[in-house]
Amino acid sequence: MNREALIEATRSQMPEKRWRHVQGVVDTAVELAERFGGDKDKAWLAALLHDYTKAWATDRMEKLIREEDLPKELLEHDKELWHAHVGAWVVRREHGIDDEEVLDAIRYHTSGRERMTLLDKIVCLADYIEPGRDFPGVNRIRELAQNNLEEALLAGFDGTIKLLVDQGKRIFPLTVLARNDLLLTIIKNKG
Numbered sequence: 001m002n003r004e005a006l007i008e009a010t011r012s013q014m015p016e017k018r019w020r021h022v023q024g025v026v027d028t029a030v031e032l033a034e035r036f037g038g039d040k041d042k043a044w045l046a047a048l049l050h051d052y053t054k055a056w057a058t059d060r061m062e063k064l065i066r067e068e069d070l071p072k073e074l075l076e077h078d079k080e081l082w083h084a085h086v087g088a089w090v091v092r093r094e095h096g097i098d099d100e101e102v103l104d105a106i107r108y109h110t111s112g113r114e115r116m117t118l119l120d121k122i123v124c125l126a127d128y129i130e131p132g133r134d135f136p137g138v139n140r141i142r143e144l145a146q147n148n149l150e151e152a153l154l155a156g157f158d159g160t161i162k163l164l165v166d167q168g169k170r171i172f173p174l175t176v177l178a179r180n181d182l183l184l185t186i187i188k189n190k191g
C-alpha cells in the first residue's frame with residue numbers, strides 16, 4: 001500500500017475543512033494507540049479512512065446501501081451514520097483494504113458496537129476529541145482520555161445519546177449496546 005496515494009485519494013473525497021478534521025483524527029488516534037498500547041499503523045490507517053465517504057451525496061450512499069451487502073436497517077436511521085458502513089465497503093473495493101480490524105474500526109467509528117476492539121475504541125474516541133472538535137463537554141472527555149480509554153469513550157457516547165434524546169431523534173441501537181458494554185467493563189476493571 002502506498003501511503004501517499006492513499007492520503008491523496010482520501011483528501012480528494014472531501015472539502016478542506018473535513019480533511020483538517022481527518023488529519024486531527026489521524027494524529028489523535030496514533031497518540032491514543034501509543035498511550036494505550038494499540039497498533040499505531042492500524043490506528044493511522046483506520047483514522048485516515050474513517051470519513052472516506054462522509055462528504056458524498058446522500059443518494060450515492062443510499063444506492064450502495066440498497067444494492068450492496070450493507071445493513072438495510074441504516075436507511076431507517078440518521079444519515080450521519082451511513083458513511084461509516086459505506087466507507088468501509090468503499091475502501092475495501094477501491095483500495096483493497098482487507099484488514100478486518102481496520103475495516104471494523106471504520107465501520108463502527110460513529111456508532112460504536114458491543115465488545116469494541118482496542119482499535120475501534122481508539123478511532124471512535126479520536127473522532128470525539130481531535131483538536132478541531134469544540135462541543136460542550138469535549139474537554140472533560142479529553143481529560144478522561146489522558147488515562148482511561150473506556151471512561152472517556154463512555155462520556156462521549158453518553159453525550160451523543162443525551163443529545164439525540166433532547167433532539168427527539170431515533171437512536172441507532174449499537175450505541176446503546178456499546179455504552180452498556182463499556183459500563184460493564186469499567187465496573188469489572190474497578191472491582
Ligand SMILES: Nc1ncnc2c1ncn2[C@@H]1O[C@H](COP(=O)(O)OP(=O)(O)O)[C@@H](O)[C@H]1O
Pocket residue numbers: 050051054077078080081109110111127160164170171172173174175176
Ligand atoms: N446512535 C446513534 N443514533 C443516531 N444518530 C447517531 C448515533 N450516533 C451518532 N449519531 C449521529 O452521528 C453524528 C456524529 O457524527 P460525527 O461525530 O460527525 O461523525 P464523523 O466524524 O464520522 O463525521 C451525531 O451528531 C449524530 O447526529
